[in-house]
Amino acid sequence: MPALTLTDNHPDDGDHPVLFENISRDLLLKGYSINPYALPLGLAEELWQHLQQMPNTAFANAGIGRQQAYSRNGFVRSNLIAWIQDDCPAEQHWLQWATGLQSYLNRRLFLGLFSFESHFAHYATGDFYKRHLDAFKGQANRVISLIVYLNRDWNPSDGGELMLYQPAADQDPLRVTPTFGTVVAFLSEDFPHEVLPARRDRYSIAGWYRLNSSHPERVDPPS
Template structure:
């Protein structure tokens, strides 16, 4: 789907004021958290798609970066992923249209020069985690803003699975993976980790990129 088609698609969340709150928090703190970023029906549709991919064995074990190589290190990173492509489903295209609007607002408010967006479904089985890391690779500095949107219904604090942010010079901040919740942070600056959970945990994880 082209950028013009994304702009013309039905965008149903969260309103310009909501996008501006995200931009303001990203500017002031380096991260933002917003509940109900996605409409409930879209969250359910994306969660069902992720679950169907997992059941079909279509999610592949994620790799970690080591220099210019990408290797399987399940002791460091335990999620299984599948990259999104425009046109693969109506739900995915609705989601990509919403993120295209966010990209435009962040560029307008913060002059970040964000050029494109890449994203994948991510599923963490019970007990899986991702050790502390940053999202920008040593050999590729194109990832600028990290985006996580959670797809988990009826998530409780006792289930665990928080995204733990480590802002420089501040106390850590935990974001529980509640369905429809958005987490945004600066890719190069924010050390973060995914804590283990007692149940499976799904999300859409992606990055706004600048031209390399």
């Protein structure tokens, strides 16, 4: 992935400069950013309402890998996902917000982020996702992982925490409670993470900012 460098200029991104700037600086200094209750409330409410209206058939068993390497492995993860398109206002507004963050990160950190993909994730009671990386060193695909939580009145006793493992072996993992509107971002290649089993239905959005890895045999992003 490209080296992170902070520019001196602060791009003007309307209502979100404080959050976007916090994420930029955190990524530069720590490699991760955890922002409780930070997603704009109107957008969080709209996404939550959209989730309530989505039929169960919109969700499918999650897998691991991409394209030819894709497989389903119930030992690694047991949640359901629904890929986000732009065919309804809630999803359009989410993608607009995520694109705004992408533009800010590109201008502030010189990242060259090319595309964004995301899905809703539903963890039913007992569901989990064991420790994994979103990208592997040198593959130049996913650069920044982005997670937003959409769970009302979530208590620590409800489980389902994100465990974010830091690169240094002597550092304790970070434990993130999936409370409503919390925004998490981290370097995809550097932070293994897992989702602990939930004790009630747990909803989130997981997304990834990617570089352009096109070559003569394949156009990015893959379909």
